[in-house]
Amino acid sequence: MKKFLIYTVTFVCINMLLIYAQDTYTYYTGAYRDHVAGAEIYQAKQAAKQKKKVKKLLIGDSVCRQMYGVGQVGDSIWSLACNQAVTMAGHYCLIHDFITTNKDSLPQEIILSFDCKSFANNLDKYTFQYFLKPFPDKEYQPLLTNRHLLEREKLIPYRRAANMPVIRCNSWAPEYELPQEQYTLLSPVSSDYLDSICVLAKSAGLQLHMFCNPVRESRQQTFVDIYQKALNTAETQKHQTLWEEWYQSATYLPDSLFHDFVHFNKQHIPENPYLLK
């Protein structure tokens, strides 16, 4: 038994050292960003830290990313679209990064592009992989002090491990489920960070616009009902103009163009549906 334990512990220690060395190497070279789960978020993060003289900054979820990609769009648009799983807090961090990097040549407008479901994210089972790991405390702690956010984060197991390089550079994430509540449109985290985005845009002197991703026809009634119910709530009243613009921008497309609830089939992705220039 002693021999077995000694050999096993030695074997495990050697392998842990090798894994640590391997992970440290991929972490510091940044190579891990291309092959971990949520690679698109790291791409958006990198794009957010680039110096770019553009007129419009585009922020959105995965449908927006389907339509506009990440990086340069046309001559004057820079897209940081990634995934709704980063939560509105993550989108706020991306905008903050871009504004900080480009404070000498700010864009004129920030455009938000989201499906109605994206606003309902109040942290979920994907948060560890898609938000906690790409936006570690060391870098983003000053931006992530919101009470609702911190309360929900506390429910995520091993959340502090998301800051460790050895965890960040692979796709491991714990399996968990957070208690979910039903929201009419906006979750508390989304509401608070939408406020923060509005404040950030105003303080930087940028116009803020919000567009709705194209909606499949079979969801039209549900979409309208959600909006009507949310119309007179305190959260939407705060930014009435923004929400009206969002609702009016919605287009309804045939279900056959969609691969699932929200995403387009590869061959049916519309090009520049908001006619951005």
Added chain:
Amino acid sequence: MLFNSLEFAIFLPVVFLLYWFVFGNLLSHNRYQLRWQNLFLLAASYVFYGWWNWRFLILIVVTSLVSWGSALAIGKTYQTGQKKTWLGISIILNLCILGVFKYYNFFVSSFCHLLGLDDSSYVLHIMLPVGISFYTFQALSYSIDVYRGKIAATKDPVSFFTYIAFFPQLVAGPIERATNLLPQFQQKRLFSYSDAVEGMQRILWGLFKKILIADNCAWYVNMEWADYARQNGSTLVLTAFLFAIQIYCDFSGYSDIAIGTARLFGFRLRENFKTPYFSRNVAEFWKRWHISLNTWFVDYVYIPLGGSREGRTRTILNTFVIFLLSGLWHGANWTYVTWGVYHAMLFVPLIVLNRTKTYQDTPTFRQLLQILLTFLLVVAGWIVFRAPSLHDAWMFVYNMVIHIHHGEPFYIHSVFMRHLSVALFILFSVEWLGRKGTCPLALTALHLPAWAKAVCYTALVQLIFAWGRFEYTQFIYFQF
């Protein structure tokens, strides 16, 4: 908890150390040492199983109580009629539990659809307990073996409950027989260095198959199945092949980890896979794939129905029954039933031609072609198995054939294909070279010194961490 989870990585060494040091060495002079050790294993097994949902424990305890109690009653009586009654009670109660949780909604929905009714008022909103098919069959085999006189009914509830709930094989097999496993709980276990080493080798091999191969294949297969209607035919062909690899590595990987884990605790479980994709025909395939389930059906259904003793027609009928039940065992969906019938139809010509033996020697060129043909036939069957519905299975095959040159040819990230190709080369090489031993990773055929084996195992661990997928993907057979 999953075998490839952080929780299990902590659970296993803690249980191992407590099992051998506290309940083994420290209590070695205690006359109840064996009972304490079994009790500890039972508690650990319930913690393992209850980690998913503590409510699952209620069912497994009920199943254990029913089987243990009825076997005791069978053992106490000498009258055949009463024995049959108690056996009937055990079978009916256990199958009722399985039927309600697994099949009720399926049959009710199918019946309602047939009559054009809305099934929402009739279906039950209940969760399918993980591994219910496995432990139910294990419990049933005990009752039947006691009735047949193959094993005496045990009066020790601790050893029996532990036999049913033994955590390495509880949720996805191998489906153990009481004649093999129960006596192991009733005799003293001594730590064996060679058993423990072999156990670790099996665990490592299982993790390699699951994390590196199965989960990477799953990533691709799930992506393509989600949008199969728009894929090029060649993409769908690759998807079908990769699913065949995925299900083999997922299931046999779990069995390897289960067998290896049990070996760490001094238990020997039965083998569940023997290089099934190297089979020369479908009959041989079914002697090498999920061996514990197939032998269960042979011993407890096929032979009681008459087996092959009642003439060719009856043999063929019995074969169909077995494959139908086997398909249904896998899940409450017509795809599984169709998959079972498909294999029955492949099996029947072999019965007629009397070609059902298993080959042991190195294949000739002709036999290599037979291996390839068998593999292709099995891959075709997996399409139906994987499909969410029969319509999807049909459309998948239709698109595979009709769209063979349409649309964009398959594109897989070259790094993914490179990694997978290397992993598959390692898989088939190691499994082929190790086919005659109990553990392929023992690498006995290569006659390597111990330090060289250690280097190989280290390289394997590094590959798992470098190329493996660690997003949680549940073992496929957990849903059964």
